[in-house]
Amino acid sequence: MTSAAPKIQLMNVHKRFGHKVVLDGLNLTVGKGESVVVIGGSGTGKSVMLKSVLGLLTPERGSIKIDGEEVIGLGLAARERVMMKFGMLFQGGALFDSLKVWENVAFGLIQGRKMERAKARDIAFEKLAQVGLTAEVGELSPAELSGGMQKRVGLARAIAASPEIIFFDEPTTGLDPIMADVINDLIIKCVKELGVSALSITHDMASARKIADRIAMIYKGKIIWDGPVADIDKAGNPYVDQFIHGRAEGPIKMEVKV
């Protein structure tokens, strides 16, 4: 299941906020060129897991390795070097609203990789075309775009610097079913064409089935099931069954009380 040198390897990762334990010994690996989707309800630690890998949060215990290199506790310069391998599509797009669309896409090239503006601009428009956006859109500001278009720009920005690993944070949340499928297709296309490793988190099962090679389910800060996408329906795990069929009744109790 895992190749010799996994692209991302999380081992026994623990993270808590005050008394609230969010990650409780999480283990997960993403192989080279593999697309792993982590499913799970709200508040189960999906986002915290992604942010821990990105170094936006620091886990208390455990190990996170990128290409076999431990990244917890890396210094500033080393962290920036590792970040060069990443692209990320944020849930809300997280586009910089003070910049034009093409400047958003070119941001990582200009600021992160010190590319000349003119050259970065050409690449930005090329990437925009890849996600099906015209050159006119590139001159607009992000606030003028619809939610689906913002997601596409976010995707173009994530792939602009040719990353080795892309994270997708709820890529289809808040989109209509057709636009969601368009985004799914774009994700598959980008991942396949670039040959990158992808780690996505979602609670949209249609999207998960479509973009995943492997699905892992997170519950209370642990991975409770992990297997190829084809096996998910015969997982025989009551938690997974409840989640993929969207039943209110089952072993997972929603914490309605805040």
Place this chain on the structure above:
Amino acid sequence: MLDFLSTVGRVIIAFLVATGRLVLFTANALFHLVTPPYFPRLILKQMIDIGYYSLPVVGLTTVFSGMVLALQSYTGFARFSAEGAVSAVVVLSMTRELGPVLAGLMVAGRIGAAMAAEIGTMRVTEQIDALVTLSTNPMKYLVVPRILAGLTMLPILVLVGDIIGVFGGYIISIYKLGFNPATYLTKTYNYLEFMDVFSGLVKAAVFGFIIALMGCYNGYNSKGGAQGVGAATTNAVVSSSILILIFNYIITELFFSR
């Protein structure tokens, strides 16, 4: 009794935690302030925002303060026949106190609030996380340009404000109170010492640093959507205004108490 003590303890601990966070943030900002790379475009943009666009506000504030200062000191000093001191009172209070303090407070309201709102919105919409994933240090990209601009632009604003304020006092003294223009200007010039202006400019630089720092700090640590950004904005203005008044006393003490 125990309840009361635990409440007091909690308040004190919360205060110490907040102070510690601010000190760490300041140290971090100072570190990035003296280490390249810099973003010249952003520094210039902030300088224009703070320096150029604050001119009307600062000009209006200081011209009316200079005018009222001349009027008040004239009517007050007339009680013991010391009207001749008006020019000295205007120029000394303007350069030492009113110029820097009034400009500082006005800019705190105008710029500090805008900084906290902009950076706070970037925080809650994950734009700051997006910067990190694009290999750009948010301290360098967002905080350093603002602090540099505050540090350099406030003294310039105050210098302009000083001149406008003294001019306001001059107008009232000549056209309303009937002073002789030549005598008034000579007295203004003779009473003024280098230290008066210099101490005011030092104050201005410190205030500029405080305004930018508090704006960035509150924005950077805001959480919880629109409400959190609103709270950050309020905190930025209130905390920087109070710090300005405190540091005004401290700097005056350092310069003039012997």
